[in-house]
Amino acid sequence: MKASSQTVGYDSLTNFLGDKPHPYIGEVLYLKGKPAFQRNEGYENFVIDYKIDKLKKDNVYQCCDYYNAKYDALHGHSFKVTAVLPHPKAVSKPYPYASLFFLQLQDVVNNQTCYYEYDTKLASKFPFTVVGYYEKIKNNSIGNNYVFKNAEVRKLTGKNPQPGELWKCTDMIIENEENKIAMKFANGAGISFTVPYDEVAGTYNAAEAFTETAAAGYKQRFGNENWNALLYNQLKNGMSEEMCRVAWGEPNRTNNLSDGTEQWVYETRYLYFKGGKLTRVQ
Template identity: 25%
Template sequence: MKTIPIITFFLCTVMYAHAQLNIVPKNDGLKEYTVTNAHPYDSLTNVEKRSFTSLPGQTLYMHGVKNDRNGYWDAFYTVNFLTGDDRTVYKAVNISTTPSKEVVGKYYEVVKVWTKTDYLSAGCCLLLREKESGDEMYYNPFRYPLSMTCIGYYEKLKRFVGQTFLSLAKAVETEDGQVITPAEGAEYRCVDIGLKMNSDGAFLLMEGADGVRVEAFPIGGDEVYEFVSTARIGQLEKRYGEKYGKLIAFRKVDTGMTREMVIAAWGEPYHKSEVKKEGRTLETLRFSDNRYVELLDGEVQYVRIY
């Protein structure tokens, strides 16, 4: 009989402890951004992963992608597709496709942005309000990443007008649609910017010494895919010396460079490995387009472009 109070006390203690548990709900990885908590917008970036959380309050223009006659598949929805199973497509035909005419050539205000990261995927949803009609839709920016241009980004591109550029010997398109490849180092001047429908969007209009004008596409920051500005060449030469600065500007890698120089020229590698032996470090870096670099104690010893 004397054990009963002890057992009763023990049970009460367990029940009390259970009642005091701090139950934390499972984090579904969903984050919401509005104009009140959006990250500061950097107008050097367009609509891309690194800028998604800064887009609330910005205006986007849908110029569309190439060959979109069949519409946009699973890109525009009537609900937030990150929060449930409902994935009803905006003004759909054939269940999952929004016709091009319903979304292209229009301006949109970014009302909200949601990002979601879990063990299986990373996603983003933009709540857009079409400026003219007031229609709202939920947009997946990963589906057609080059279909929209942020107006703030477009306006910032005007900084390139009047600058001098040198060709990187890449194919470019002229105003009349011809494709040419200017010689490496050929001088051009940026005379205007434009936004082409059903293309990669905003571009720089470059004029060569022969008066021929060609299109070039900015790729973030102060870089242009087909050209390098003389101002950037000067900056890189000041930082890395005349020899290596110019090589980096023309996106070339050579022996004697440091790891920092390689990344400045080619960007981050998609694969890297490191081996230590007898106090020395051999590092290998692999880049897109079959480019391969070996560094010994941080200095490039071998470069191969397949």
């Protein structure tokens, strides 16, 4: 089975490429760490030969913690992507294998070749930071001012912030514990904190911060009263769908009810809309 001949370059705008992984070719991936309580599980989906079952222990790269690669053997390694290969079973069994690929990797530490089974549907399971992505967002973030949601600042500093207070990004790092991208911020009073980039960007949940430019745009569109409420994650009837997304992020799913109401389902809460306006919070 041959690697794709696609040569579309990586634009460094996204860490996880979903169902279009071929631009990873030529990029360097940095393997992220795990919380202490997960380290004994090792790293899953690393194999020596992508044509052999990944559950065969003698095919696990840097075997083994359970049936996975040893955590201590791979933690902190970088890998260069040399090819992207379709799953060997993708033709004979499109479901579920059509959504799986193998990234052919060169381990930068020891120059060995291995393969990582890449699932196009599971962004949260992707264990790498693309070095080019990290460098780009670092260059684009340092020196910029951000407005944080009030609860986030209170959690990080123990102080009640002023609504709309500006925090300057002073640095971006890969923190030591879990090797995740983190951003450092400080305000004019010299108070500083460090926060995971995914929380700022809203990678998995609602964004906890906005660039000064984006915040000014929201404030102008929504009005000062609504904007300040959203910084506290507070919703009220009549708010638009966009306002609710800013406060709570994208819903897990939506349902169209028989009375013409649209229901947004979050983990433990529900929102109801008619004509694009919020009518009830449950």
